Amino acid sequence: MASPESIAFPSALIWGFALLLALKEPIQSDTIIVATLGGEANFYCNFSLSMDVLQVTWQKRNGTSFQNMATYSPIHGLRLIGSFQKKVSFTRAAPKASAITLQNLTLEDDSYYRCIFNVFHHGSFSKEIRLNVQTISELTVELHSLLPAEGLLTAVCSATGKPAPNITWLGDRDLEETPQVHHIQNTNGTVTVASRLTFSASRLHALFCLLDHPQGRKMKALHLEKGREGRRHTVHPELLQRRQAYSKTWVREPF
Numbered sequence: 001m002a003s004p005e006s007i008a009f010p011s012a013l014i015w016g017f018a019l020l021l022a023l024k025e026p027i028q029s030d031t032i033i034v035a036t037l038g039g040e041a042n043f044y045c046n047f048s049l050s051m052d053v054l055q056v057t058w059q060k061r062n063g064t065s066f067q068n069m070a071t072y073s074p075i076h077g078l079r080l081i082g083s084f085q086k087k088v089s090f091t092r093a094a095p096k097a098s099a100i101t102l103q104n105l106t107l108e109d110d111s112y113y114r115c116i117f118n119v120f121h122h123g124s125f126s127k128e129i130r131l132n133v134q135t136i137s138e139l140t141v142e143l144h145s146l147l148p149a150e151g152l153l154t155a156v157c158s159a160t161g162k163p164a165p166n167i168t169w170l171g172d173r174d175l176e177e178t179p180q181v182h183h184i185q186n187t188n189g190t191v192t193v194a195s196r197l198t199f200s201a202s203r204l205h206a207l208f209c210l211l212d213h214p215q216g217r218k219m220k221a222l223h224l225e226k227g228r229e230g231r232r233h234t235v236h237p238e239l240l241q242r243r244q245a246y247s248k249t250w251v252r253e254p255f
Contacts, residue, residue, distance in 0.1 A: 027127040029115065035105055036215060037135035037162075042091070044099040045115035045127055052120040053095040058088070061112040069113075072098060105133050107162065107188050135190065136161035136213045141220045151201045155222055156194060157209035164191035166212040171204045 028046045035041040047053055055073040059066040069084040072093045080088055092099035096117075102109060110133040116126040137160040146152040159165045169179055179197040186192060199207070204224050211218040 026125045027115065027117065029127050029129055032130045032132060034132045034134060034214070035102075037105055037107065037133055039105055041102045041105060041109070041131055041133075042099065043102070043113060043115070043129055044092070044097075045117075045129075046098075047096040047117045047119075047125065049119075049125075051122055053117050054120055055118045056093075056095070056098040057116040057118070058098070058100055059114045059116065060084075061114070066114055070100060102131070107133055107135070107190070109133055110162075110189065134162055134213075134215050136165060136211075136215045136218075139209060139211055139218050139220045141209050141222060143222055146198060152198060153201050153224075154196060154198045155207055155209070156196050157211075157220070158192060158194040159211055159213075159218075160186070160190050160192040161213050161215070162190045163214065165193050167193050167195040168210045168212075169195065169197050170208045170210055171199075172206045173203060175199065176203075 026047060026049050028048060029044055033041050033043065043058070045056070055071055055076075057068060058070045060069050061067075068081050070081060070088050070090065071079045072090065074095055078090055078093055087102060087104070089101050089103065090099070091101050098115060109131060111131060113129045113131055114126050115129070116124050118124045140156075140158045142156045144154045144156070146154045155169075157167055157169070159167065164183060167181070169175060175197070177197055177199050179195045182194045182196075184192040184194075195209070197207075201224060206224060207222045209220045209222075
């Protein structure tokens with residue numbers, strides 16, 4: 001007669017294997033993909049379990065439901081569905097390893113995607129992937145005379161992006177004024193940010209608008225030195241450092 005210990009050992013082994021299978025991630029893939037508007041996004045999904053895969057399906061979330069984009073099976077091969085025929089291409093097609101590329105990205109492509117592995121006798125396994133499409137416009141800088149008699153000027157720097165850009169000001173001397181920043185949420189998911197700075201023209205030789213965004217940094221300059229060439233000009237130390245970090249697009253504005 002078998003001892004209780006000899007019966008418990010196989011049972012514990014079986015439960016241990018089941019627990020290991022439950023803890024193992026069935027599908028390896030990126031969780032979030034960041035891509036640029038007009039560019040492309042590369043997705044991949046690898047199935048790690050020792051099971052027979054019958055079909056791989058790629059889907060995109062459309063509203064509250066998911067829409068089929070493409071499928072692959074060893075029997076029927078590759079299939080691109082509907083309008084995705086011009087949008088999606090397979091870069092790898094195998095039962096346990098699938099990869100696709102989305103081309104000519106638009107803001108409408110910003111969504112959740114899903115790969116599904118249909119497995120013989122075990123149903124299906126799926127993994128969701130978030131695609132974040134980003135964009136940034138050029139900087140626009142305008143200079144206006146607010147109170148000519150008092151020498152007050154107003155500079156407005158604006159840009160549109162997704163996510164919202166961060167706009168700051170830097171002068172050749174410390175700025176005492178606090179800019180007014182406005183955010184406008186656009187219907188396409190982008191945000192327009194406008195920063196308005198009012199300052200005394202007699203204090204500054206140059207004023208710089210700086211933009212920070214995941215897609216890059218930009219800088220534009222307003223030169224305010226016309227008619228003041230005789231003044232001694234000492235560049236702010238912080239300006240020297242930050243000019244090296246930003247891409248420089250110089251715009252000369254009339255004073």
